[in-house]
Amino acid sequence: MLEARNLACIRDDRELFSRLCFRVEPGDILQIEGGNGAGKTSLLRILAGLARPERGEVCWGQKNISLVREIYHRDLLYIGHQAGIKLALTPFENLAFYQAASGGQRDEKAVWQALEQAGLLGYEELPSAGLSAGQQRRVALARLWLSPARLWILDEPFTAIDKQGAAQLMSLFAGHSAARGMVLLTTHQALPPASVAIRKMALMPVRETPCSG
Numbered sequence: 292m293l294e295a296r297n298l299a300c301i302r303d304d305r306e307l308f309s310r311l312c313f314r315v316e317p318g319d320i321l322q323i324e325g326g327n328g329a330g331k332t333s334l335l336r337i338l339a340g341l342a343r344p345e346r347g348e349v350c351w352g353q354k355n356i357s358l359v360r361e362i363y364h365r366d367l368l369y370i371g372h373q374a375g376i377k378l379a380l381t382p383f384e385n386l387a388f389y390q391a392a393s394g395g396q397r398d399e400k401a402v403w404q405a406l407e408q409a410g411l412l413g414y415e416e417l418p419s420a421g422l423s424a425g426q427q428r429r430v431a432l433a434r435l436w437l438s439p440a441r442l443w444i445l446d447e448p449f450t451a452i453d454k455q456g457a458a459q460l461m462s463l464f465a466g467h468s469a470a471r472g473m474v475l476l477t478t479h480q481a482l483p484p485a486s487v488a489i490r491k492m493a494l495m496p497v498r499e500t501p502c503s504g
């Protein structure tokens with residue numbers, strides 16, 4: 292379980308949020324809502340351990356993530372705004388690299404399946420630099436089909452993805468949830484129809500009451 296305990300974030304002398312508390316339990320899909328500049332990316336980066344909160348802590352299995360860093364990074368897949376792929380490599384090479392880097396055994400069949408699910412068949416051997424923005428995003432997201440991670444933290448996963456791709460992504464999230472995985476995401480788009488419940492949490496500037504526990 293992921294838990295945010297009394298998180299506060301200050302950027303440029305401005306408090307983006309404060310006393311923020313929530314939990315993400317196995318099977319949960321949680322959408323963080325908020326306008327431009329509300330602090331969604333800042334929050335996701337804190338949750339992923341890429342930035343420190345001004346106050347409060349992020350816990351994984353009841354322990355501060357800094358104390359269980361190795362386990363947390365094994366259990367987490369974070370995909371940020373940037374595609375996070377190597378543009379000089381092909382989609383196939385990017386996914387094979389990810390598979391190796393995440394400790395998985397070399398499994399070309401799984402890579403081909405991920406390419407297919409992500410709608411990248413026929414593009415697998417082109418340098419990623421030559422792909423469209425949506426296709427590059429698909430290369431980044433194709434990691435989800437290969438990922439053994441229980442917790443997915445995804446910043447604007449639907450950006451540049453067409454309607455059919457968005458529906459496939461949503462069904463992947465539903466499958467991950469059914470397998471007791473956790474998905475935490477932001478999006479400005481209306482979500483495609485989902486077969487599972489999606490919790491929503493609006494990022495509000497400041498809350499008055501700290502959470503307990």
Ligand SMILES: Nc1ncnc2c1ncn2[C@@H]1O[C@H](COP(=O)(O)OP(=O)(O)OP(=O)(O)O)[C@@H](O)[C@H]1O
Nearest residue numbers: 302303307325326327328329330331332333334479
């Ligand atoms: N590293 C940083 N240094 C200084 N200010 C920052 C930094 N990162 C973000 N900010 C500021 O914090 C505020 C929140 O940014 P953030 O990217 O978290 O918002 P967001 O809710 O994700 O916005 P959007 O929906 O536009 O992507 C913005 O005003 C931004 O300028």
